[in-house]
Amino acid sequence: MRDARRRFGGLAADSHGVDDHRPPVVLVHGLTYDRSQWGPTLRELAALDPGRRALALDLPGHGGSPAFDSYRTDDVADVLHxxxxxxxxxxxxxxxxxxxxxxVSAYAARHPTRGVVNVDQRLLLGPFGDLVRRNEPVLRGPDHLALWETLLAGMGVDQLDSAAQELVRTATTVRQDLLLGYWDEILTATDEAxxxxWVRRLERIxxxxxxxxYVAGKEPSAAYREWLESMLPGVSVHVLPGGGHFPHLAEPAALARIIAGVGR
Structure with a gap:
């Protein structure tokens, strides 16, 4: 199996496996983290589907990838492409x-894909949007780290095993420009806009x-599930409990099984 660290399209990446008839997999981490979060999932995927091509990327401004002018969702999706x-x-x-x-959801609305696996990201703002907007002065001030720690405390990190907790708490760079850049659309758009x-994006998908x-760490609310299923009638919802906001670290083997079956 090929395992190479290199750059693609200017982004730092780990490239695994070989090109063959199987759909390649691209893995994208969350805000402030880097591609190392996919280590457990990649190991399970390699055991389940040996040699399959997989590319774990560092988002713009994260890990080994350089900063970019815009971190808005569509712009980052185009960088990934x-x-x-x-x-x-x-x-x-x-x-x-x-x-x-x-x-990756925005990516699928703009570029050809074989499938999407969204790990614990709601596509409606709800209370999170209210929280971010209410704390915009904090985000723009010297105490932005305190807000991030408050958010992290509600993500269920303590449910993970010690190795996964260490990964969450140490393999992260909580930079102010990243929070403001990646949350720019939350701060500047109304809930309606x-x-x-997202309605337009999901209609294209x-x-x-x-x-x-959609892979969640807990059962989504009935209202959100109803909205998602109304937008994507064929959506598959998977609940992998025990890891809070990090189901890919709590149940990497289960996630690998989901990924292995997509687009086949």
């Missing part, structure tokens, strides 16, 4: 955790017939 094209991947399965789940944007999987 540049990396996918540079890597020679054909219609990959896009997997993303947290804000990465939003970005934000939702309308539905029209393309691309399979969509």
């Amino acid at each position: 540049g990396a996918v094209t540079d890597a020679g991947l054909d219609r990959p399965v896009m997997v993303g955790h947290s804000i990465g789940g939003a970005i 934000f939702t309308a944007q 539905r029209a393309s017939g691309v399979p969509y999987h």
Whole structure:
């Protein structure tokens, strides 16, 4: 199995496996983290589906990837497409955790894919949007780390095993420019405009017939599940409990099984 650290489209990446008849997999981490979060999932995927091509990328401004002018969702999705094209991947399965789940969803609305796996990222703002907007002065001030720690405390990190907890707490860079840049659309758009944007994206995904999987750490609310199923009638919802906001670290083998079955 090939295991190479390199750059594609300017983004730092780990490239695994070989190109063959199987759909390649692209993995995108969450805000402030890096591609190392996919280590457990990649190991399980390699055991389940040996040699399958998989590309774990660092988002712009994260890990080994340089800063970019814009971190808005569509712009980052286009940067990812540049990396996918540079890597020679054909219609990959896009997997993303947290804000990465939003970005790979936007990617599928703009570029050819074989499927989407969104790991624990709601596409409606709800209380989180209210919290971010209410704390905009904190985000723009010297205490932005305190807000992040408050958010992290509610993500269920203590449910993870010690190795996964260490990964969450240490393999992270909580930079102010990243929080402000990746949350810019939350801070500047109304709930109505934000939702309308996602409705348009999901309509394009539905029209393309691309399979969509939503993987959550707990059962989504009835209202959100109803909305998601109304937008994507064929959506598959998977609940992997025991890891809070990090089901990919709590149940990497279960996630690998989901990924392995997408687009086949």
